[in-house]
Amino acid sequence: MIGSGVLNGMAVTLRNFLGSYFERDRLxxxxxxxxxxxxxxxxxxxxxxxxxTEDAAAGLRCVACKICEKECPPQCILxxxxxxxxxxxxxxxxxYPRVFDIDISVCMSCQICVEVxxxxxxxxxxxxxxxxxxxxxxxxxGKDELAKSNLYYHNIHPLxxxxxxxxxxxxxxxxxxxx
Amino acid sequence: MxxxxxxxxxxxxxxxARLEGELMEISMGPQHPSTHGVxxxxxxxxxxxxxxxxxxxxxLHRNHEKIGESTSYLGSMPYTDRLDxxxxxxxxxxxxxxxxxxxxxxxxxxxxxxxxxxAELTRLQNHASLLGFLLSDMGAWGTPLMYAFRxxxxxxDLFESLSGSRMMCDYMRFGGCRCDLPPGWMERARKVxxxxxxxxxxxxxxxxxxxxxxxxxxxxxxxxxELAINAGITGPMLRACGVNYDxxxxxxxxxxxxxxxxxxxxxxxxxxxxxxxxxxEMRESIEILQQAxxxxxxxxxxxxxxxxxxxxxxxxxxxxxxxGPKGELGFYLISDGGPNPYRYRVRPPSFINLTILEDLxxxxxxxxxxxxxxxxxxxxxxxxx
Numbered sequence: 001m002i003g004s005g006v007l008n009g010m011a012v013t014l015r016n017f018l019g020s021y022f023e024r025d026r027l028x029x030x031x032x033x034x035x036x037x038x039x040x041x042x043x044x045x046x047x048x049x050x051x052x053t054e055d056a057a058a059g060l061r062c063v064a065c066k067i068c069e070k071e072c073p074p075q076c077i078l079x080x081x082x083x084x085x086x087x088x089x090x091x092x093x094x095x096y097p098r099v100f101d102i103d104i105s106v107c108m109s110c111q112i113c114v115e116v117x118x119x120x121x122x123x124x125x126x127x128x129x130x131x132x133x134x135x136x137x138x139x140x141x142g143k144d145e146l147a148k149s150n151l152y153y154h155n156i157h158p159l160x161x162x163x164x165x166x167x168x169x170x171x172x173x174x175x176x177x178x179x
Numbered sequence: 180m181x182x183x184x185x186x187x188x189x190x191x192x193x194x195x196a197r198l199e200g201e202l203m204e205i206s207m208g209p210q211h212p213s214t215h216g217v218x219x220x221x222x223x224x225x226x227x228x229x230x231x232x233x234x235x236x237x238x239l240h241r242n243h244e245k246i247g248e249s250t251s252y253l254g255s256m257p258y259t260d261r262l263d264x265x266x267x268x269x270x271x272x273x274x275x276x277x278x279x280x281x282x283x284x285x286x287x288x289x290x291x292x293x294x295x296x297x298a299e300l301t302r303l304q305n306h307a308s309l310l311g312f313l314l315s316d317m318g319a320w321g322t323p324l325m326y327a328f329r330x331x332x333x334x335x336d337l338f339e340s341l342s343g344s345r346m347m348c349d350y351m352r353f354g355g356c357r358c359d360l361p362p363g364w365m366e367r368a369r370k371v372x373x374x375x376x377x378x379x380x381x382x383x384x385x386x387x388x389x390x391x392x393x394x395x396x397x398x399x400x401x402x403x404x405e406l407a408i409n410a411g412i413t414g415p416m417l418r419a420c421g422v423n424y425d426x427x428x429x430x431x432x433x434x435x436x437x438x439x440x441x442x443x444x445x446x447x448x449x450x451x452x453x454x455x456x457x458x459x460e461m462r463e464s465i466e467i468l469q470q471a472x473x474x475x476x477x478x479x480x481x482x483x484x485x486x487x488x489x490x491x492x493x494x495x496x497x498x499x500x501x502x503g504p505k506g507e508l509g510f511y512l513i514s515d516g517g518p519n520p521y522r523y524r525v526r527p528p529s530f531i532n533l534t535i536l537e538d539l540x541x542x543x544x545x546x547x548x549x550x551x552x553x554x555x556x557x558x559x560x561x562x563x564x
Binding site for chain 2: 002003004005006008009011012013016028040041042043044045067071072073108109110111112115116124159
């Protein structure tokens, strides 16, 4: 019968419409600003710098080796190395980044800086509401804004952070044994 | 006092002039809702019938290949996500495969299985959303597209919890995959795959026997097998003409020879066949997924010999190709031993499938052009690169 195909389709639509009152999985929209889904453990958006201890300026793990700056595909990282050395969180004198800028408008959250970093100093954040009132300077994140504590890292990526801490502890142990 | 129009220029022709026998040229796009991005077609019409059609590309050109030649091998990986942003997992795989060929890297078994699973999930979500878009182009606004997107979103949630991003996954690496499955992922994925046939049944009921859809698609945009082969068409579009050519069978890359699946073939090569081809392929993808999830072994997911930093493959060239959801996706790389490729070339399926658009559209009405373009399955990010 001509028209039966159309009617069959309408029946499907009707079933979906009525089903949305009874079945949870037919009602899928999340009303975003009021309602928020929990982000997945692996979710990534925009990098940040990890620091240990209390002081953000002293505890940065970054030693300004510039590998991430070199490997970053869209070249959004700018690092200026310090001239002097400062003791890092383990007390060993190290260089530190005098300037560490990441441009939000250029960064594509690809995670390559995280993968290439040999010091576990840069990690991916989960923030995504990054809009700014100004178009230029406000989009350039400096060292102070990027630095976030290890505790924060544990909060957003619990499994990954635990693995990283274990790895660092192992490395420190091995170093102690050597000396 | 202002001067009248007729005093300045010659009077316009009287309104009674007719366009009989003349062609009218109109420009469809670049900002047309059904061109799937920024794509323009210069169409010469006689009445409503298309007599000439000239596709104009390049609005989304962003120098992908040149960038690939100036960044490191690893640095191109996130850029491949942005080629065909619907199927970033298969793009990653094709690129990883060519670099692995170039450098002779072995991939652990578990990683290969994961790649198959992710590629087939990508195929599911790409085909589902394509069907939605195609129906939306035909005037079925909203409903089918939203149903398709509902299913797609579930799969994208899986990608997000695995790789960290819904669409820009950047998940595969040379010699394996970036990270292992998070806890509970496999159970979720199994649930999604098991529930997918229900969506397909529903969707088929919604569209397949619909008289309007049949009238709009059957014997519209017929493509002959001969022309398809000569023009280098690949993917579901080629198989809709009845040519049995599927790289998963022909090349047998990955672990595809280990799985039992059929290659659906069309008969007429018209829009309806192309549409149904996608539905049938999704059913076969579910078969593959179920087998792959069953067989997934434990083990490492990354070849430990591969360096992440300062990766330099030996001098040589390689062409790696896979059967992407849209067709044969290949990457051609020439290495001069340095940290970045000397030549980096993408063989994009949607661009090459688009080259015969004029042959498909001639003699059909303007409204059919949208349907034909939708059934070709293009993503402008890949066409323009």
